[in-house]
Amino acid sequence: MSELRQTIFVVDDDEAMRDSMTWLLEGEGYQVACFASAAEFLGARSDEMRGCLVLDVRMPEMSGLELHEKLDALGSRLPIIFITGHGDVPMAVAALQRGACDFIEKPFHNADLLSRIERALELDTEIAARRQRDDAISHRLEQLTQREREVMKLVVAGKLNKQIADELEISMKTVEAHRARVMEKMGVRTLAELVKAVMTVN
Known part of the structure; x- marks a missing residue:
């Protein structure tokens, strides 16, 4: 209840x-x-x-x-x-x-x-x-910056860090930093959990 x-x-x-x-x-x-x-x-x-x-x-x-x-x-x-x-x-x-x-x-x-x-x-x-769970995920998504959203979208699409770096024209190190922040803000530990969270609200 x-x-x-x-x-x-x-x-x-x-x-x-x-x-x-x-x-x-x-x-x-x-x-x-x-x-x-x-x-x-x-x-x-x-x-x-x-x-x-x-x-x-x-x-x-x-x-x-x-x-x-x-x-x-x-x-x-x-x-x-x-x-x-x-x-x-x-x-x-x-x-x-x-x-x-x-x-x-x-x-x-x-x-x-x-x-x-x-x-x-x-x-x-x-x-x-x-x-309640969907609202919590939506709230977390709102905390992401525009760049973090772009990185997350490509991560969820299965792109490797190098491919993401090339596509967004940023360094691998920057991709890794954004990726780590995305995982932290979304409250997930694995890629599978991230994909699941994003699919839940899409």
């Missing part, structure tokens, strides 16, 4: 469904926030939200699938579990192909929903850790 507590965000236009979900999830010790419409959730949404979204496929005005598309466009990484009626399964499968986390058919067993939520929260934890 990160500093921000994970919350189960339930978006469903059926009040009875929202109430029973709240009762079930709070009974399991989860923090729950309910919304009666997709628009209501969008109004409250922020990039800092952690947890997962339990989303009804069929809702008036804006469907769960339309909300998923909007969230996708906003760059949201919140795992989504769709709640579907029997006829909505093909739509839910299409949503999975577009990046949704899971779907569950009504009527469902509480245990099935809880296990899916647990998986979604684990995924959210992984996503948050990845984002």
Whole structure:
């Protein structure tokens, strides 16, 4: 878990469904926030939200699938579990192909929903850790000078020090100095670690 507590965000236009979900999830010790419409959730949404979204496929005005598309466009990484009626399964499968986390058919067993939520929260934890790592790498990259970036690009491309020196028209000694500073600023010890770090954010 990160500093921000994970919350189960339930978006469903059926009040009875929202109430029973709240009762079930709070009974399991989860923090729950309910919304009666997709628009209501969008109004409250922020990039800092952690947890997962339990989303009804069929809702008036804006469907769960339309909300998923909007969230996708906003760059949201919140795992989504769709709640579907029997006829909505093909739509839910299409949503999975577009990046949704899971779907569950009504009527469902509480245990099935809880296990899916647990998986979604684990995924959210992984996503948050990845984002933290990517942010740290991006921050390190920003510390590099223009020349260090040029040297790093050629190092990552597999060029030898002599080739880099020739290409940039600088001495081998200068290449070695820049290369050492790049490794230090990027917090890596080996070329493989450097390549991996650069690939992560590109």
